[in-house]
Amino acid sequence: MEALFSAAVGILTTCGIYLTLRGRTFPVVLGLTLLTYAANLFLFSMGRLKLGASNLVNDGLPDVDPLPQALVLTAIVIGFAMTAFVIILAIRARGDLGSDHVNGRRRQSRRSKHDDPLELNQARGGIKR
Amino acid sequence: MSDHLIIAPIVLPLLLGALMLFKRGDSQRFHRTLAAIGMVAQLAVAITLLVQSSDGTIRSYALGGWQPPFGIILVLDRLAAYMVLISTLLGSAALLYSSGGQDARGSNFHALFQFQLMGINGAFLTGDIFNLFVFFEILLIASYGLILHSGGRKRTLAGLHYVVLNIAASSFFLIAIGTLYGTLGTLNMADLAVQVTNMDPRRAALVQSAALLLMAVFLLKSAILPLHFWLPRAYAAAPGAVAAIFAIMTKVGIYSILRVYTQVFGDHAGELANFAHVWLWWGGLATLAIGGIGVFSSPDLRLQVSYLTLISVGTMVAALGMSHPASYSALLFYLPHTTFISAGLFLLSEVIGRQRGRASTRIVKSRRLRQPYLLGALYMVGMLGILGLPPFSGALAKTLILFSAQGSEGAWLWPLVLGSTLLGIVSISRAGTTVFWRSGASASTKGPLLNLRTGGAVVMLIGVAVLMPIFAGPISAYTDTITAQLLDTNAYTEALLGISIDTAGEESGS
Numbered sequence: 001m002e003a004l005f006s007a008a009v010g011i012l013t014t015c016g017i018y019l020t021l022r023g024r025t026f027p028v029v030l031g032l033t034l035l036t037y038a039a040n041l042f043l044f045s046m047g048r049l050k051l052g053a054s055n056l057v058n059d060g061l062p063d064v065d066p067l068p069q070a071l072v073l074t075a076i077v078i079g080f081a082m083t084a085f086v087i088i089l090a091i092r093a094r095g096d097l098g099s100d101h102v103n104g105r106r107r108q109s110r111r112s113k114h115d116d117p118l119e120l121n122q123a124r125g126g127i128k129r
Numbered sequence: 130m131s132d133h134l135i136i137a138p139i140v141l142p143l144l145l146g147a148l149m150l151f152k153r154g155d156s157q158r159f160h161r162t163l164a165a166i167g168m169v170a171q172l173a174v175a176i177t178l179l180v181q182s183s184d185g186t187i188r189s190y191a192l193g194g195w196q197p198p199f200g201i202i203l204v205l206d207r208l209a210a211y212m213v214l215i216s217t218l219l220g221s222a223a224l225l226y227s228s229g230g231q232d233a234r235g236s237n238f239h240a241l242f243q244f245q246l247m248g249i250n251g252a253f254l255t256g257d258i259f260n261l262f263v264f265f266e267i268l269l270i271a272s273y274g275l276i277l278h279s280g281g282r283k284r285t286l287a288g289l290h291y292v293v294l295n296i297a298a299s300s301f302f303l304i305a306i307g308t309l310y311g312t313l314g315t316l317n318m319a320d321l322a323v324q325v326t327n328m329d330p331r332r333a334a335l336v337q338s339a340a341l342l343l344m345a346v347f348l349l350k351s352a353i354l355p356l357h358f359w360l361p362r363a364y365a366a367a368p369g370a371v372a373a374i375f376a377i378m379t380k381v382g383i384y385s386i387l388r389v390y391t392q393v394f395g396d397h398a399g400e401l402a403n404f405a406h407v408w409l410w411w412g413g414l415a416t417l418a419i420g421g422i423g424v425f426s427s428p429d430l431r432l433q434v435s436y437l438t439l440i441s442v443g444t445m446v447a448a449l450g451m452s453h454p455a456s457y458s459a460l461l462f463y464l465p466h467t468t469f470i471s472a473g474l475f476l477l478s479e480v481i482g483r484q485r486g487r488a489s490t491r492i493v494k495s496r497r498l499r500q501p502y503l504l505g506a507l508y509m510v511g512m513l514g515i516l517g518l519p520p521f522s523g524a525l526a527k528t529l530i531l532f533s534a535q536g537s538e539g540a541w542l543w544p545l546v547l548g549s550t551l552l553g554i555v556s557i558s559r560a561g562t563t564v565f566w567r568s569g570a571s572a573s574t575k576g577p578l579l580n581l582r583t584g585g586a587v588v589m590l591i592g593v594a595v596l597m598p599i600f601a602g603p604i605s606a607y608t609d610t611i612t613a614q615l616l617d618t619n620a621y622t623e624a625l626l627g628i629s630i631d632t633a634g635e636e637s638g639s
Contacts, residue, residue: 032296039303046311075303078266082296096285104286
């Protein structure tokens with residue numbers, strides 16, 4: 001179980017960091033979400049992983065440290081609020097900057113112009129800003 | 130009653146902020162009055178706390194009566210009281226400035242501002258690393274709202290970078306906290322200090338990696354070299370009053386480093402004693418250099434002040450890296466000086482920009498300002514103050530830091546500090562000449578004049594450059610006592626846990 005758990009945390013972190021380093025806001029937001037999940041899972045596992053243990057009511061079962069669970073609860077709530085905020089900000093940046101690139105740049109070359117569905121639509125007279 | 134005063138710097142802004150969320154039509158006047166009353170009350174509390182803490186006892190406040198190391202505690206020592214007073218004074222000045230009209234250009238300014246103060250004060254008062262994280266998040270989410278206040282393309286872009294970076298940093302903060310808890314079994318700072326001393330040596334590497342990850346987060350907040358790219362843009366784009374309160378945000382990072390890496394990983398920490406300082410020292414020096422170059426190359430007044438902030442952060446972190454009691458004390462003298470004056474300069478450059486019309490704060494030839502003499506004099510005092518030319522405060526503060534260097538440290542510190550100052554002087558004289566002298570004959574007619582509120586705030590903040598040299602004796606004597614208390618980790622753990630580190634070591638040894 002430990003190996004599976006740590007592998008999951010590791011893969012989440014890797015994907016999170018990779019996506020955070022991308023140039024568009026959507027992958028960045030996804031990356032931040034994955035990174036937050038990884039951090040939460042990691043924090044949770046710091047009370048040690050145990051099966052069949054109770055955290056607060058000790059009815060003869062072996063007990064597990066409840067503090068990391070309290071911490072992770074706080075962290076989840078905070079992470080949730082932050083993700084909600086960054087999504088709204090990303091949408092606003094798309095509107096304000098006219099592009100979903102994190103630096104607000106419009107793509108110039110023709111090839112990359114056709115990679116961008118929104119730009120393509122605009123070229124065909126589709127979406128106008 | 131006076132026991133409960135410790136939590137007042139957190140509860141008071143929380144209540145005020147919550148009250149300010151209620152709006153009906155035009156409630157600007159109501160909010161301003163509430164903010165004014167609130168700031169007077171918070172100033173009174175902060176001064177009382179400073180007086181209380183100056184007797185040298187470390188007071189703690191256990192929330193819900195849960196005793197440390199299990200419950201959440203707030204700790205009031207000299208350092209915490211000093212920092213709370215600085216943030217409250219800065220907050221008052223920034224609010225005074227914003228009441229000149231900036232607060233009305235966007236919604237919920239006052240409520241967000243109070244939450245920001247709550248987060249900052251909480252970070253200074255908490256005695257627990259997880260709560261440090263929580264208060265960091267509070268001050269961050271308020272600052273996300275504030276940096277976007279009154280909108281605009283530049284602010285959105287700077288805000289996006291700032292928000293993404295800080296959310297990523299929060300995840301790393303959590304991972305560091307998790308590792309510390311997993312290896313040491315506690316998050317209370319006093320208990321951490323005890324546990325680090327008596328740690329199983331096989332765990333040293335894990336604890337050290339957690340501590341370094343934690344330091345990376347703090348260094349991001351205080352904008353040290355590889356992690357500083359967000360600062361100039363964010364500070365230059367933020368509205369004046371917000372940039373002013375942001376001047377203390379970098380210092381929250383510095384405060385956290387000072388707290389964690391002297392009290393938890395200080396001299397007593399065995400294998401890990403002072404391991405962080407070599408990183409701080411070189412990081413600080415590199416930031417100093419890059420800040421100097423940045424000031425020299427910035428085409429905009431506000432960008433220039435941002436890079437001056439970077440120089441001051443570099444100086445402070447280098448002083449942290451030297452880790453002598455004298456350099457800590459000098460750092461604490463330097464901290465209010467640079468906080469207040471850079472905040473004042475952010476406000477001033479915004480006023481200058483608005484009076485110049487289209488040229489804004491760019492350093493180009495333009496029409497004459499409406500108040501060239503007043504603004505010019507304030508600009509001169511502020512800039513010479515922050516750069517450190519006598520007779521202003523920066524000269525004293527920088528000299529204290531320079532003289533605290535020992536041995537070969539001086540060979541690195543002196544040229545970099547003095548070199549960045551020289552670059553700063555060259556670029557501010559160039560900027561000042563262009564903005565104030567190379568102007569057309571016709572005076573600008575647009576843009577607000579410096580009135581009692583905006584001008585009062587600017588004069589208050591920049592006046593520190595004149596006042597600090599006058600009261601330098603008492604202030605530096607006080608920072609010496611702060612340092613003495615900070616370095617006495619035994620007294621800290623005894624006050625909070627009832628055990629000193631040495632006896633705890635003997636118990637576990639026997």
